[in-house]
Amino acid sequence: MIYTIYLILNFSDVLREYTIPLLPLYSLNIYSPREKYTTMVDRRLIPFILLILMGFIPSGLGCTTFVVTDEASEDGSTFVGHSNDGFGVGLIGHEIREDMVSFRHIIAKDHPAGAMRPVVYDPNSGGEFLGEAPSSDTQTIIIGEIPQVNHTYAYITGSYGIINEHQLMTGECTDYAKIHPGAEKGKRIFYSSELSNIALERCKTAKEAVILIGELIDTYGYYGTGETLIFADPSDAWVIEMCGGTPDGTGGYWAAQRIPPGEIFVAANEFRIRELSEDNPDQIFAKNLKDDAQTMGWWKPEDGPLDWAQVFGIGEYSHPYYSQGRVWRIFDRLAPSLGLSPYVEGPFSKAYPFSIKPDSPVNITNALSIFRDHYEGTVYDLTAPPAGGPFGDPYRVWGPYDLHDAPYEGQLKPGSWPRPISTDPCGYSYICQGRANLPDPIGGICWLGMSSPAETCYLPFYTGIYHLPAPYLHGSHWEFDLNTAFWPYELLQNYARLMYSNMAPEIKAEQERIEGAAIANQSAIEAKALELYKTDERSAREFLTEYSSETALNALNDWKKLMGEMIVTYRNGNYNDVDNKTISNIGYPDWWYEYARYQYGPRVYDIQGLNAIPDVKYVGEEANITGDPISYIEKYQTG
Structure with missing residues (x-):
């Protein structure tokens, strides 16, 4: 069913029609009939009406x-x-x-x-x-x-x-x-x-x-x-x-x-x-x-x-x-x-x-x-x-x-x-x-990255290539598939959000390594392509096709490896040192303990006495106390 709102306007004697989509099966049609009806809606209000209705336009585009x-x-x-x-x-x-x-x-x-x-x-x-x-x-x-x-x-x-x-x-x-x-x-x-x-x-x-x-x-x-x-x-x-x-x-x-x-x-x-x-x-x-x-x-x-x-x-x-x-x-x-x-x-x-x-x-x-x-x-x-x-x-x-x-x-x-x-x-x-x-096949590059830019790796595809590698031809955000170019980057981006301040620097280091190598190799790759281009353009384009595909596929494999390392290293919120086979507790920053009222956790038996102390602050210190623990805690009042 299509619901339609009719607004009678006096723009001219000619039939004029607009369709402003609301949802896939909803539309607003504005008509100006040949007959001169009385204006039902002042045309100056149309932009205001449209602003309200546009809240129903499908979202998802924000480039x-x-x-x-x-x-x-x-x-x-x-x-x-x-x-x-x-x-x-x-x-x-x-x-x-x-x-x-x-x-x-x-x-x-x-x-x-x-x-x-x-x-x-x-x-x-x-x-x-x-x-x-x-x-x-x-x-x-x-x-x-x-x-x-x-x-x-x-x-x-x-x-x-x-x-x-x-x-x-x-x-x-x-x-x-x-x-x-x-x-x-x-x-x-x-x-x-x-x-x-x-x-x-x-x-x-x-x-x-x-x-x-x-x-x-x-x-x-x-x-x-x-x-x-x-x-x-x-x-x-x-x-x-x-x-x-x-x-x-x-x-x-x-x-x-x-x-x-x-x-x-x-x-x-x-x-x-x-x-x-x-x-x-x-x-x-x-x-x-x-x-x-x-x-x-x-x-x-x-x-x-x-x-x-x-x-x-x-x-x-x-x-x-x-x-x-x-x-x-x-x-x-x-x-x-x-x-x-x-x-x-x-x-x-x-x-x-x-x-x-x-x-x-x-x-x-x-x-x-x-x-x-x-x-x-x-x-x-x-x-x-x-x-x-x-x-x-x-x-x-x-x-x-x-x-x-x-x-x-x-x-x-x-x-x-x-x-x-x-x-x-x-x-x-x-x-x-x-x-x-540079000649067009060599001078133009698309540095392409999948998923969120901050956690992706940009890889060069020259304009002279004959085809794209298979993982870039397929992929859907509706179907998980690590053999596509999208999902290895998307999965790591999602996982990194669990402990972003710890994982982001490691992702950035791998970005800099892979992208840095591609940028450093540009001069040599393009010099080789230019040499081939001067005698046989097809050979130059085949060389660039192979280089672009190989670089992208190698990076994809490196990203899968990095993804696995991040999952193992930060599994369960710990730092799991694979080389030394040790586990370290990372914990939370002091401000977060304070914000989360961590000081009211199970530290003393007299929880009622602890709750009665105003303005207790978490100081991140370990204590060895005897006697009345509440009197010790009172030293950290901001009062």
């Missing part, structure tokens, strides 16, 4: 993405990062899969004249499929077709496109927009996942990619949540943001902006492009933005320049700082000289600029570390007591107010945990590296 331009890096590399922080049914390449932790290497292809490219519906889009669909949720739905090009490029893809053979890189995050339309053949056939794949199939440069995506949205329509896509090539970087909701129910909205050379851009589940101007050579946007914004009652020229984020978006996910906290943290880590405050005045604050110049050039080690942050040492520090527990666990069991629902204006929730950059629902993350001084 962070960034780009470091070539002039901001130490060696002229461009870096693009993306963390896929959610699970669900997703689009993997051209397949619908019950997971978001597997990958595909799509080969380059030639296509005959007149061929059509199918467009696949993404069930994780937040946009309900409107129309007849297969009975199985995992069965691929072809929602439309577009003319195919003569030749498509090879690329690596997961839930979204990642990097193609010409070093075109992309990252993504989901945003809330004012309207999230449903998918419908002939009206709205594109979501960002297919757009990112098609851009990698057809484009060589970042600007080509954003122009193509804008044209596809204008022509074929957009459904689902708002989205941010970053595109970067070795010498240029752009961000394009998009959403649906046009008055006639077709097409969509989009705005693109170039990231200035020498700077860094970050997005974290909130639109980041602000004032738009036709006179800005570094901006491109849909021609219908301003006219439609006026029609919808969202903006008028006397308001000043159209603010894309504020006019078409609704601000942060879930709670204050859900998005802006991560933007602040990455900016502050890379440019502490800016003195940016962790606090802002509201959801559309301009306290954090569109992009920033880092204090020091960024290298690959810096880039890999960006995603491994839990706000350590800041006002949002998730390892801090008491919430971090006795062993500084940076992850939280989510409660009802931590989910990805959109707060309505003025809503004050009982409390939410800070949303870190490294989060435990993460399926995978990567940092792509592009370099103009």
Whole structure:
């Protein structure tokens, strides 16, 4: 059954339809009939209504993405990062899969004249499929077709496109927009996942990619949540943001902006492009933005320049700082000289600029570390007591107010945990590296890590490879399988939470060993590949394929070994020295004993007398007492 709410509006004489998905079988349709009915709901209230209803949009998407331009890096590399922080049914390449932790290497292809490219519906889009669909949720739905090009490029893809053979890189995050339309053949056939794949199939440069995506949205329509896509090539970087909701129910909205050379851009589940101007050579946007914004009652020229984020978006996910906290943290880590405050005045604050110049050039080690942050040492520090527990666990069991629902204006929730950059629902993350001084098959790398970034190991997959190793082609978060790439990392991440402060340093040491070796080997591997490339490109690509696969498989085996060592070493909360066959009791820190009222444990027989003493503090000392034990304890009163 589908429940529908009808709102009668007087936008014009033309029938206009919107569909904002609530749950898989629920939708809100807004109609403007040809007949001139009396307005039942003031259209200025629509955004408010949508904010309330959007609490029902399926959650699970909360990614962070960034780009470091070539002039901001130490060696002229461009870096693009993306963390896929959610699970669900997703689009993997051209397949619908019950997971978001597997990958595909799509080969380059030639296509005959007149061929059509199918467009696949993404069930994780937040946009309900409107129309007849297969009975199985995992069965691929072809929602439309577009003319195919003569030749498509090879690329690596997961839930979204990642990097193609010409070093075109992309990252993504989901945003809330004012309207999230449903998918419908002939009206709205594109979501960002297919757009990112098609851009990698057809484009060589970042600007080509954003122009193509804008044209596809204008022509074929957009459904689902708002989205941010970053595109970067070795010498240029752009961000394009998009959403649906046009008055006639077709097409969509989009705005693109170039990231200035020498700077860094970050997005974290909130639109980041602000004032738009036709006179800005570094901006491109849909021609219908301003006219439609006026029609919808969202903006008028006397308001000043159209603010894309504020006019078409609704601000942060879930709670204050859900998005802006991560933007602040990455900016502050890379440019502490800016003195940016962790606090802002509201959801559309301009306290954090569109992009920033880092204090020091960024290298690959810096880039890999960006995603491994839990706000350590800041006002949002998730390892801090008491919430971090006795062993500084940076992850939280989510409660009802931590989910990805959109707060309505003025809503004050009982409390939410800070949303870190490294989060435990993460399926995978990567940092792509592009370099103009090397041939494309050698210059482009996807440093790919499974599970949470802080506890994973990033491994290099060159753009010139012919295939991915088998463990990366399979895997589901619904089915435990240590033969996949995902589960060894996921299992260790979960186990480490039992005694995080003890296990995290050992995990970090193994990360540094494996990643450090891969980084140290880069020059030699690439010199060998370049030597082969000069005489035979195929030999160079076969060499890189073998190296990438071998490195990933060896690391996977090393991680399984580390996982076993951690389980044995910290079994039952002890330190079990395997080499010496000894067991040491680790215990808890003094502050935790005090916080847990450990001083009222079974230390004396006169428990009533002990309870009668005010302000007893745990001091972590062993005593040998005679006489009245209570009089001894009284010495430690703070009174």
